[in-house]
Amino acid sequence: MVRPDFPIDALLPDVRASLAAHPRLVLEAPPGAGKTTQVPLALLDAGWLQGRRIVMLEPRRVAARAAAGFMAQQLGEAVGETVGYRIRFDSRISARTRIEVVTEGILTRMLQDDPLLEGVGALLFDEFHERHLAGDLGLALALDVQAGLREDLRIVVMSATLDGERLAGFLDAPRLSSAGRSFQVEVSHFPARREEAPEHHARRAAEHALREHPGDVLVFLPGRREIDRLAAMLESLRSGPRSRTMPKPGMPPIPAAIEILALHGDLPVEQQARVLQPHADGDRRVVLATNVAESSVTLPGVRVVIDSGLAREPRHDPNSGFSRLDVVTVALASADQRAGRAGRVAAGWAYRLWPQSQRLEPQRRPEIAQVELASLALELAAWGSDALRFPDPPPAGALAAARDLLRRLGALEDDHRITAAGRRMLALGTHPRMAAMLLAAAGDAQRPLACDLVALLEARDPLRGRSDALAVRWQALAAFRHGRAPADAHRGALAAIDAAAAQWRRRLRIAAPPPASVPAHALGDLLAHAFPDRIARQHPQDPYRYQLANGRMARLFDDSALYGEPWLVASELRFEAKDALLLRAAPVDETALRAAFAPRFREHDETRWDPARRALVAERVRRFDGIVLDSRPGARVDPQQAARALTDVVRQLGLDALPWSDGLRQWRERGRCLREWMPELDLPDLSDEALLATLDDWLLPAFAGKTRLDALDAPALGEALRAGVDWHLRRRIDLLAPERIAVPSGMQRRIDYAHGAAPVLAVKLQELFGLADTPRIADGRVPLTLHLLSPAGRPLQVTQDLRSFWERTWPEVRGEMKGRYPKHPWPEDPWNAAPTHRARPRT
The missing domain is CATH 3.40.50.300 (P-loop containing nucleotide triphosphate hydrolases)
Known part of the structure; x- marks a missing residue:
């Protein structure tokens, strides 16, 4: 094959020189420049490579095959010789292969299985601007390997459209840019x-x-x-x-x-x-x-x-x-x-x-x-550290939810360490939910059925009509295999699902064929291992409602094909304000649940909040996870359980359920305002969100020995709240955001701190005679909003510029008020008049 010219050719010597001097590189090149196929070939004879392999990450399977094929053509070889590829369910490499083009999941497995990357000299991340999760994870793992184990490993990040300057700063790497080849x-x-x-x-x-x-x-x-x-x-x-x-x-x-x-x-x-x-x-x-x-x-x-x-x-x-x-x-x-x-x-x-x-x-x-992070959380647990450097770190909330799911699936310990089952899930290379179900399947009947379910759940819906029964979809797949697919099914979708299930059977070395028919509960018994948080029991009073294992409620369609089933497991829900809607589910057998999830069936004493009595009651409760199977009155309320239960009540009802005094609300607001005005003080966050998130730290101890919510009074609440702020910071709040301030009349007047507004000082106008400028707090940073009042306490003027009021507005106010309140002073010169809070000032 005659090698064509590429715009990247002029930059290839600089690429080689940069990597000889520095282990990382950011390469920007527009589409058509040739970076995907020419950079790996140009690095094959680099001295630092020492005959080792180059692994190039290509986000898409089509592109991976095409890139490997084009490079092999340039070398006059077949794919699988010097250049090969590895993608899911397909591999073309040999002992001679020096350049491997792999997709994202393959690279992650390589790094997890061999962190030293024996025999690999360079990792190339192509099309990094697509910012796939697996690409970000692969880069984070590669950087960790380079920093701790392989200083000689070269990392090249290539992109067509990317903020190269930001990425080069993140990687502490040189940045090279190539021209493209394009016409207008x-x-x-x-x-x-x-x-x-x-x-x-x-x-x-x-x-x-x-x-x-x-x-x-x-x-x-x-x-x-x-x-x-x-x-x-x-x-x-x-x-x-x-x-x-x-x-x-x-x-x-x-x-x-x-x-x-x-x-x-x-x-x-x-x-x-x-x-x-x-x-x-x-x-x-x-x-x-x-x-x-x-x-x-x-x-x-x-x-x-x-x-x-x-x-x-x-x-x-x-x-x-x-x-x-x-x-x-x-x-x-x-x-x-x-x-x-x-x-x-x-x-x-x-x-x-x-x-x-x-x-x-x-x-x-x-x-x-913006994606679900269970797979990422499992990869981090297998790596043994989540202190990796990501270009954009994973959101903390999404990561915590992912770890909670993994604990339910048996993949993580409570301390986030990976379990033996978690490692087996990871090796399957699919979502942890699907992996848990594949591992739980046993025997020649369940194992191929589990492959069918994975293929069904990962694919688009093969049915045109609406049905909430997952069994209808599996039955359509079984019928398709025998040449009689239902009229409301997409034959192309069923063919793709059948092919995917076959690939899973080959991968798991399952010789048994998929079943032609299964018992009513077979799908749900398997599905429960993928969705343990969505196992649901029918409500005893409403057959359309179900309680989920995660504690939420869900309901069926009015014309549901699942009506009457005592237990279900949902593969798809639509979350709504009150009850979730069961979009797709399968019935599950309670006997199978008891065998598979025995530790989650338990009986113990619980303390429950009774909203009618506004008190706690003790009950003996039988549960499956978050589902209450039955309950009966128990013994006296346990004090430790009571404190925890009352704290949970506040978490559910909100902070307004607590006995706030006006003074305590103002103290909170003073602290909140000062934290905003003077961040250098490092005051604790006293917002509703922060206090609700830390109830166990400051409120739980205050409920010790109490069984009623109203047993906590305002002084005890104030003591609990202030205990989280050390003495020095409390003094700073009192000094810089005072509750009261002295005015020229000699009186102490209250400052009102309202959420989202400037602090207000409401004071009779005569008490400010002789004061030229607006009082300030927070070390002079924040002016008070003055509500200037008449002798009867009615507002006359609102201002943050007292000097301007005296100069411009006072004559008008004086003329109007002098006749209305003749016993009070209305001097022509307020600058030098004696302030007073009385009708007739003393001489």
């Missing part, structure tokens, strides 16, 4: 018609592009479903003579030979390779692609890009407990990268299917900030 692209917004469906909008844009412009057309769509629908619409352009022979007056006809191709991650390798090669007869092509075509793959002949502006990206879905692919608007950087695909071989055109007035986010948000 004319970008315009193709207007939609009123109430037009997105697929019809895209079809019209494709027809326009084929009539008006040369070359192939690349259409970016969110996912496979949209690709299939648009492909069906465009078939008429190939097979229907009407569109070719009867164009509108003045418009050129659509060419007769058009090939319509799809490009997404679920395609077989042969079909992906076909898209990446030009048509043998030179016919024009319309390629319908997901965002896999944004980078790392080259589509020859594309001159027109049609961009829906949409993509399917992972988002945390609380309904299912997983991260699901949601349709979202792309970032501006992605839209520009898509448009650039039209200018790779010649000048091109890009049509955007959103209004020009719509503003896009500049950069893509990292997945770590």
Whole structure:
């Protein structure tokens, strides 16, 4: 193969020199520069590599195969010799392989299995701007390995659209930038018609592009479903003579030979390779692609890009407990990268299917900030440390929720250490919920059924109609295998699910075939191991309501296929304000639950809050996890349980359930204000959120020996609250945010600290005679808002500028008030008048 020239070629000597002198590098290069395929080849003979392998992380399977294939072609070899790849369920490497292109989960497993990375000299992170969670984790693990075990390991982070300066600062690495190869692209917004469906909008844009412009057309769509629908619409352009022979007056006809191709991650390798090669007869092509075509793959002949502006990206879905692919608007950087695909071989055109007035986010948000983190938490536990350096750290709340789930699944100890079961889950390379279910399956009946369930839960719904029974979906899969799929099922979706289940059986070395039929509770008995927090028991008074193991309530549809089942396990819920809605579930057998989850069935004494009596009552309760099976009156309330129960009552009802005095509320507000005004004092946070989060620290001890909420009085509450603030800081609050302040009349007047407003001093006007400027607190930083009152205590003026009031407003106020309150002083010169709080000042 004759090697083409690439824009990155001029920069390759600098790349080699930089890595010879420094172990890390940030490389910025736009699409088409050649970084994905030329940088690994250029580093093969580097002296520091010492014959070791280069591992390149490629986020997408299509791009990984394509990159490995192109590099192998340049070397005149087959894939699997010098250059190979490893992706999920597919591998093409050998003992000769020096460059391995791997997808994200593969790199994480390599690092976890061998932190020394024996035989690896360099890690390349391609397309890092996509900010996948696994990519961020892989980089964090690699940096930890480099810092502690392998100082000689080279790390290169490559990207087309990225804040390279920020990343180079984070990595303490040099930064190199390459020019791209692109021609001018004319970008315009193709207007939609009123109430037009997105697929019809895209079809019209494709027809326009084929009539008006040369070359192939690349259409970016969110996912496979949209690709299939648009492909069906465009078939008429190939097979229907009407569109070719009867164009509108003045418009050129659509060419007769058009090939319509799809490009997404679920395609077989042969079909992906076909898209990446030009048509043998030179016919024009319309390629319908997901965002896999944004980078790392080259589509020859594309001159027109049609961009829906949409993509399917992972988002945390609380309904299912997983991260699901949601349709979202792309970032501006992605839209520009898509448009650039039209200018790779010649000048091109890009049509955007959103209004020009719509503003896009500049950069893509990292997945770590918006997906479910159970897999990440398990990886950190296996690594033995969560003190890793992430470009964007994982949110603390999401990480805590993930660890709570892992403890329920038996993957973590209470101290966050990984269990033996957790390590087995991690080795399966799927979500911990799915891994827990696969490990729990036993025997030739359950194991292949568990593979079916994993495939079903990870795929899109194969049914067109609404049904909340997971069994209906499995039965459709079983029928499909025997050539009689239901009429309301997507055959393509069922075929993909069947293929995924087969891959799991091969991976787990399961020789038994999938069952043709199963008992009623078989699905739920397995599913309970994946969703132990969503095992549900029917409410004794309302058969449509269920109590979940996590303590929440859920309800069935009115026409539910699951009505009457005493126990369910839910794979999907819609969380609502009151009860969650059971979207998908399966019945589970109580006997199976008792066998599998025996420690969670327990009987013990509990202390419960009785809202009618506003007191605690003791009960003997039988539970399954958070589900109350039955209860009966117990003995006297245990004092230790009472303090904990009363604290939980306050956590549920809120801080207003406590006996706040006005003085104590003001003290809290004074502390809150001073913390805002003078952060250098490092005062504790006294906000509602902070106090609720720390109830066990300051309130729990105050309830010792009490069994009623009203047994705690205001003085005891104040003592408990102030105990968390040391004596020195309490003095600073009293000094800098005083409760009262002396006014010129000699009286001490109260300052009112209201949440979200400036502190207020309400004082009779005569008490401020002789005072030129507004009083200030917080070491002079904060002026008081003066509510100047009449002798009868009614407001006359509100100001924070007393001097201006005396100079400008006083004459008017004096003239009006002198006749109304003749016994009170109204001097012409308030600057020098004697202040007083009396009607007749003493002489």
